[in-house]
Amino acid sequence: MTTGKFPPFRAMTYSPGGLINSIITQVKVSSPINDLDAKIEKHDPRLTDTTALWDTGATHCCISKKLAIELNLIPSGRTDMSHAKGKESTNTYTLDIFLPNEIWVPGCEVMEIEGVAGNFGIIIGMDIITMGDLAITNVNGNTMFSFRVPSVSHIDFVKEIRLDAEKILSKTGRNEKCPCGSGKKFKDCHLKK
Numbered sequence: 001m002t003t004g005k006f007p008p009f010r011a012m013t014y015s016p017g018g019l020i021n022s023i024i025t026q027v028k029v030s031s032p033i034n035d036l037d038a039k040i041e042k043h044d045p046r047l048t049d050t051t052a053l054w055d056t057g058a059t060h061c062c063i064s065k066k067l068a069i070e071l072n073l074i075p076s077g078r079t080d081m082s083h084a085k086g087k088e089s090t091n092t093y094t095l096d097i098f099l100p101n102e103i104w105v106p107g108c109e110v111m112e113i114e115g116v117a118g119n120f121g122i123i124i125g126m127d128i129i130t131m132g133d134l135a136i137t138n139v140n141g142n143t144m145f146s147f148r149v150p151s152v153s154h155i156d157f158v159k160e161i162r163l164d165a166e167k168i169l170s171k172t173g174r175n176e177k178c179p180c181g182s183g184k185k186f187k188d189c190h191l192k193k
């Protein structure tokens with residue numbers, strides 16, 4: 001983690017323009033590199049470029065069978081995976097995942113999935129998502145996805161409305177018109193409430 005004067009978290013933002021119906025970002029993956037304390041260069045030959053689907057419906061990270069073969073991964077075990085058609089036994093692997101901006105997730109246990117729809121190498125599930133904070137906003141028809149680790153604070157839109165309302169009310173004089181638009185004086189309307 002970064003120390004000194006920089007904030008003690010790492011973050012990435014993805015905003016391709018327009019509204020998007022799935023979040024797929026570029027990532028790098030590798031079979032476990034056990035000397036992660038050593039500096040990993042961006043173009044380290046041990047890292048393979050792939051794409052990641054961010055999926056809040058997945059409890060765990062997954063890897064496509066195609067990518068597992070390409071990386072020559074050795075299974076770490078087998079597990080039962082539940083999906084729409086029932087349960088299925090599948091390989092598990094240990095994978096180092098390198099998200100943009102040096103968000104590194106070493107030693108991630110991933111499940112192999114076969115024949116998934118869409119074109120991505122891995123699925124990022126709730127096991128990584130819950131390591132930090134994730135925001136999806138769609139201002140002016142442009143989706144922005146942002147993720148930071150570790151978690152810093154909650155984003156609470158209900159609280160935002162309340163704080164905005166409190167700010168407006170605190171600036172209103174007793175005899176001014178109430179900001180709610182009722183036409184009544186503030187003292188006879190929301191000041192009482």
Ligand SMILES: [Zn+2]
Pocket residue numbers: 178179180181182189190191
């Ligand atoms: Zn009012």
